[in-house]
Amino acid sequence: MIKPVPHVGAMGAYALADLGGVETISLAQNESAFPASPAAIAAGQAAMSDLPLYPDPEWPDLRAAIAETHGLEPDLILCGAGSMELIGCLIRAYAGPGDRVLGTDYGYAFVSSAAAQVQADYVKAHEVDLTVSVDDILATVAPETRIVFVCNPGNPTGTLIPNAEIIRLREALPDDVMLVVDQAYAEFSDAGYDPAEIFALVSRGDTVVMRTLSKAYGLAGARVGWGYFPAEIAGEVRKLLNPNNVSIPSQAAAAAAVRDQAHMKDVVAKTAIIRDRFAEECRAIGLQVPQSHTNFVLLRFASTEQAQAADQALRSENLLMRGMGGYGLSDCLRATICAEEIMDRARDILKGVLT
Structure with a gap:
């Protein structure tokens, strides 16, 4: 058997996001919610x-x-x-x-x-x-x-x-x-x-x-x-x-x-509006959400078990956020900002889990 050099053989592969199935809408990759210029x-x-x-x-x-x-x-x-x-x-x-x-x-x-x-x-x-x-x-x-x-x-x-x-x-x-x-x-x-x-x-x-x-x-x-x-x-x-x-x-x-800086700044502004509204709504239902300066938000649940329950509930509705266990944040999910209707769906699912 041909073996790799020892330090490569001992490495784990870089962990990419789980993208789910063909019907899944991914909120896991931090991709833009809007088209390019x-x-x-x-x-x-x-x-x-x-x-x-x-x-x-x-x-x-x-x-x-x-x-x-x-x-x-x-x-x-x-x-x-x-x-x-x-x-x-x-x-x-x-x-x-x-x-x-x-x-x-x-x-x-x-x-x-x-x-x-x-x-x-x-x-x-x-x-x-x-x-x-x-x-x-x-x-x-x-x-x-x-x-x-x-x-x-x-x-x-x-x-x-x-x-x-x-x-x-x-x-x-x-x-x-x-x-x-x-x-x-x-x-x-x-x-x-x-x-x-x-x-x-x-x-x-x-x-x-x-x-x-x-x-x-x-x-x-x-x-x-x-x-x-x-x-x-x-x-x-x-x-x-x-x-x-x-x-x-x-x-x-x-x-x-x-x-095309005008287009980029418009995307940033529209993303921020959806992001900040979603973050505030998540705080209102009991989640901890640090202020974000990006195109995603980190959602912190009361426990790892609650985060896992939220993950399963989202998956059952073909929505997928990114689990943060690899960062030592197993009580968190990261949500990429998508179109408003997708964020509204995600919020309603999370509310159902928490209540």
């Missing part, structure tokens, strides 16, 4: 005629669109097949056996998998009230720590810490520790927190900022993420990226989507 769809369709060609490995138009929108240097932008590819390559470039990658209690779970792939130790700092704690991160840093990952806004909590706290963390970390700020849901909080403050940290040479087009831009199926990197770090990560990683239609759709 019509301009993005048209651009992606038009680019289909170029499918006999390989994608441009420099992503020129997409880089330009991102740089124009955010006031960034295009040469410091790397694009990936979702931010997962960029995160995996970054960890492979800067961590290995004996090193530590530091996250938080409820940070993005893929970081742990990526650390295991290179035999680095993944360590979690404590969160306070389901919210990242800079003091607890700093208290957990050790001489072996190479990278610190902060998901802000958080997933699966939806909570947010101010930019000032991210800046305080960066200033207090050792110079030889890289800070990665994962902002997959940042478009849902950009209006209240100046994104330029976080992008500016990249000029220090020790900080990376990650974003994605899967959420607010509605392009999860296109698999497009991007990051803003110091030049030296970008050069090392680039060695590990698939050189043709983002398809021609995906590049075209993503560039058009980024340029």
